Amino acid sequence: MLEIRDLRKDYGKICALDGLNLTLQPGEILGLVGPNGAGKTTLLKILAGLLRSESGKILIEGKDMARTPSKLREHIGYVPDFFGVYDNLRVEEYMEFYCNANGIYGLLARQKGQELLERVDLLEKKEQPVDSLSRGMKQRLCVARALVSEPAYLVLDEPASGMDPSIRAELKEILQGLSEQGTGVLISSHMLTDLSQYSTSVGLIRKGRIILQGSLEEVILRMSGDRPIVMTVQGPLERAVRLLKEHPLVETLSVSPPAIMVTWKGTVQEEPALLRTLVEAGVAVSSFGREAGSLEDVFWQMNGKEGQKK
């Protein structure tokens, strides 16, 4: 397990990470969501061994590696938000170079390179110049490169930015494949719809802190606590509307037959009581629940700009 405790990083007077806590399990795909300047890139660069934190712990299988970035690099593969490829090398040479740079030489390097190219479905392109690859292929090559040291965890910084949907789908497939093989993936992205499709969990980062981490459903539920309750009623709505108007915890309601939307002042635990009241009064409620939220809603909610979206 990768565990980050009280991680702090300052750039002069600017605090980039302010006691950040996060956990990543093997096989988990954790989506890091937050506005620009929240500290995502700083966190990923620290994990990649490219920045040193001021304080805090980075525990990998219980061992603190925050003070030994070279050790961190052995366990964590890094895919930055740019390709960083050598256009004048062939694909297999490119992989061989990174194998060499990670201490794998000769035949082993060639074998390793081919194995990784096969994993990202680029083996047939091995003799082509890197220059001739499409953006999607270059992205896959970057993932293959990050896997050279066989890291237990992979961190990706905005890997899908500027990619078309088919490339993003390919990336999703690769990440899911890695997850199935037990690699823990931490991915920072603003492609929230994509992220919600393949993330097994989400971490919300704001002002250098993780404000919420959990499964996608949990996070949406927690962040959607003040979303309206939407119910569908069969038959006449008058009785239901009257009961709701009289209910002390109902703040406002809007009717759009057969649906009624209620702004609820009460807690999540008090919701079943409202449903019971309606049903016991003979109202035929066919559906009842909070308005479905999305990761995008969570993002706006987190930034306090819900209205802006609408």
Next chain:
Amino acid sequence: MKANPVYLKESRSSLRSVRTIVILMAFNGLLAAAGILSLYIIVEQRRGTGVIYYSEFLQMYVVLAYMEMLFLLFIMPALTATSISGERERQTLDIMLCTKMKPVAIVIGKLQAAVATTFLILLSSMPVLALVFIFGGVQFIDLLYLMMVMFVIGCLVGSAGILFSALTRKNILSMAASYLWMIFITVGTLTIVYIIRYAWAATHQGMVPAWPSYLLLCNPAVTFYIVVNEQAGDRGALPTLLQNLGAVPNGWITEQWVPVSLVIQMLIAMLLLWMAARLIDPLSGKSRKRGEEL
């Protein structure tokens, strides 16, 4: 021993580039033209008498050697001054720093590649230099010695190129700084010694000091001048030069000028490389990339 991965990659790219082939052909063509022209003039001048002076062939050797030195001084900054800034431009430096390679290995690999490319071109000129063997006067071991001296000079000039490349973000700035450094270390140090000599003499009743001459131990052009002139038979090259610049310092250092200067120049090259490694190390606190993004 495993080869440096950066050296392997750079050499691969360099050997594939048209630029290397063009430089190789142009340099050899120029050198061959100079060599054959010298040979022609020597033979033509002596056609009437039939007397051949070895010293004339040695002069040809001096001319060819100086051409090689000039090539080295001009090509090394060009090859190294974009080495790190180019990686930054391609955004590959961070990725390289995420591997098990240490920053110092990266800069050494860069220097190795530049030196290897330069020496490939210099070695390819051996057949032209071998013209001097036709009538003797210079031995093969002299050529090897000359190559060793040029290797050290290449390291000194190249490591400065790498340092400036690590220091600046723009290739053009790095290139300009590298050439300025090359001019400073060759012409600049000579000028400084000359100025000190006159300034000192003016304030010390005309006494000419010997100690400023030690600054020339850092000057690769002086080392090269002494080596080539001594190989061409001028054993008094060093005392004459130092005399012209001030007094000749007596002692062990003057007697062993060339080996001492080579060691000093190599040490300077190592210091410059170490500084470059510190500059690219993201964890050293010297990195210029800090605080770029949150």
